[in-house]
Amino acid sequence: MSRFHESLPSTGGEARSPLDSVRRTSYPQVDRNLALVVGAGGAAGNAWAIGVIAGLAEAGLDLTEAADLMVGTSSGATVAAWVRSGIPPAELLASVLSEPVQPVGQKRERPPSPAMAAVFERMRAIGAAATSAADLQRAMGAFGLESDSTFGPEAAEQRRAMVAARLPRHVWPERPMILVALDARTGELAAFDRDSGVDLVDAVIASTALPGAGPTHSINGTRYINGGVRSAENADLATGYANVVVLSPFGGRSGPLPEGQFEGLRRFPGADLPSQVDALRNQGSHVEVITPDADSRTAMGTNQMDPATRIPSAHAGRTQGKQEARHLTLLWR
Template identity: 35%
Template sequence: MTRRLADSQLVTTKRALILAGGGIAGIGWETGILRGIADEAPDTARALLASDVLVGTSAGSTVAAQISSPVSLEDLFERQTGDTSSELDPGVDIEAITALFLSAMAQPGDLRDKLRRIGTVALTTPTVPEAARRAVIEARLPAHDWPARDLRITAIDTATGELVVFDSAAGVQLVDAVAASCAVPGTWPPVTIGSRRYMDGGVSSSVHTAVAADCASAVVLVPASDTAPSPFSSGTAAEIAAFGARTFAVFADEASLAAFGPNPLDPRCRVPSALAGREQGRRVAAAVTEFLA
């Protein structure tokens, strides 16, 4: 089904692994974090990968789908650090795209109004063909069927500004759900699913902790600084802190941020981001182990 945030859900003992957005850099870094934790604490890594709920936004939707596949974490990491890649360089000016967002956000209206305006940016900005972008997502995912587990992928309806959460019961192909979640406005084309068109779930929040409202605890991987702003909140760290459950957040450290470079969508940042993530994963493994104990 597609989950709506208005749905009431009871808090349980379930644990979530929440994977935030962050471009190609974020995919490499999150995979590296998990690989680094596995280096130092294999049981902890296995527990994370076996989390009851996986929530993926943008880059995080890719990683969530990848770790839900039969492919091992070791192989997924090697895919991030290998010489070959199907990623496209969008060739966009990050500052110009940011300016478009800020312009849409500066105009009067509530959150939905602002998201609809950003949706208009997504619909009207020239990009590569939708089919070309879908082929990239297909190549990213080692399996194209929904896994037999609770995987939740976020996207935004460009026309309504509504947050939609795709899962295995939604009647949507996994590739399309991930493509929708990764459709950065002004950079990649919105994704057509049925009669609707969707854009990046990270437009309104990079973490969407509320999607895991039925969980009692969550580990959150964020490929950004803990002081990074959030367009519609006081910041990602504050959003995580306000989550009504036990949380442990891993934010990118200085070495990882340096590896990302100035443009997290640039395919050249993939390998250094994955390697930096692995090193940071080794450093945080003990703390994550303690949280899960």
């Protein structure tokens, strides 16, 4: 388990969330005891997060029942939608483990896309040239819009059919859930929930629409890109919750970055996970961050986009989740 202790100055006063500047939702009054944040992580990170959640539940700490809010970004948006569907964690894990075994390096059939190495090289160049977080987000959106011309109309149709087939439910859950995307033209935050007037399938597609690797996603005339461009976790959206648990598939790494890493992007203050965690703590939240341990990193490999990593990542996540449960239970006893 990783913990971040870098100090940020306290903002003082009432804790505010980035959602305050977007809109107020009409959820009934809910408890604000626990928020579960699931970050971006590609195919491997998605399976690892499901494994961790299942391992925690197996050890007696079912965060799917306890979480008053779920925040999902990119592959974490899919995890959030699965978890909020009401399917028990053990069944979600079993579903991942029942997927066809693929040789490492073999990709699932998907709409044609440029080589991922070239996509991430372009993304890192955009990050290096950006002068602010807002500049980075706008430039990444422009990259996504520019890349749209390389994908035919069938790419969006295939993508929607694929995402819809993977979701057990296509309606928003009753309990609060936020899926994060960005407006491709403005770079502004789009925090989708059941009051957004957006179909759940569309919200998941928008949150997972990686610039250059697939088309931007159109919802009511606005085009969206992956919420991981803003932050791999977007943990700041859990502001105001007493306890926050963050599952960060991309966190805790050192050395050369694997392929398919959002963390190859330059992160400005406030967008990196340590800054967001410190801000939450300064505003009174108890925050725990779970990142892949050594065994999980080995299982996830060097290309987290590779579907062949999913089954080993899920197994490793389950084992790690059972270990993490002991720590979390002691903290909250």
